[in-house]
Structure formats: structure tokens, C-alpha cells
């Protein structure tokens with residue numbers, strides 16, 4: 128079944144000049160770009176986007192990092208998009224990420240891990256709507 132996932136290229140990877148290489152890996156893996164923009168989260172935006180993690184000890188650090196600079200937000204479409212994208216990005220901790228994954232290549236730490244990928248179809252829809260209007264989805 129063709130479906131969609133949501134991704135962000137995080138501030139570390141944008142600052143380190145990896146936007147082009149990461150988008151190339153995504154399109155070479157067969158994902159179609161439905162929506163795409165360079166943007167920056169406010170602290171309030173990041174708190175809301177990561178509200179599910181509000182009780183975690185790393186929440187403050189996560190919110191501060193995700194609002195510290197520009198990100199690339201995108202909606203991606205492919206067969207089995209959510210699971211296949213999580214395979215392409217690799218484990219949350221880059222030390223555990225498989226060879227050839229985006230995080231193995233470009234992440235620096237558990238917090239500054241280069242990319243986000245939705246963990247379910249339901250969250251992909253919620254996260255996509257957070258960043259993009261219907262008119263921005265192609």
C-alpha cells in the first residue's frame with residue numbers, strides 16, 4: 128500500500144551542509160516528495176511537536192536543539208513509507224545505526240541525530256498537518 132511519512136532534516140544536518148545529500152538518499156530510495164520546505168521551529172512549536180515526550184528527561188534539550196536553527200520539513204510517499212523510511216534513517220542512536228543509513232553517515236549523537244522519521248501512519252498524518260496545509264501537499 129502506498130502511504131506517507133513525515134521527516135525533518137534537523138538543525139545539525141542543515142548546519143553541517145547535508146541537505147542535498149540527505150534529499151538525494153531519500154529520492155534514490157524511491158520516496159516521492161509530496162511537500163518540502165526550509166523553516167525554523169519556535170520554542171513553542173517544538174514544545175508542541177514533541178509534546179508526547181514532555182515527561183522525558185531529554186525534553187528540554189530536545190526542544191532547545193530543534194528550535195536552534197533552520198530545519199527542512201518534508202512529507203514523503205512510497206509503498207510502506209513509515210517503516211521503509213525508518214530503515215533508511217537507522218537507529219535513533221547513531222552508534223547503533225546500520226552501515227549506509229542516514230544517521231550512520233550524518234548524525235553526531237542521540238540528540239543531534241540528523242533526521243526525524245514518523246513512527247506510525249497516525250503520527251505521520253499528525254506531524255504532516257503540523258507543518259503543511261492541504262494546499263502545500265502535492
Ligand code: CMP
Pocket residue numbers: 180185188189219237238239240242243244
Ligand atoms: P526522534 O525520534 O526524531 O524524536 C524524538 C527525539 O528525541 C529523538 O529523535 C532523539 O533525537 C531525541 N532523543 C531520544 N532519546 C534521547 C536521549 N536519551 N537524549 C537526548 N535526545 C534524545
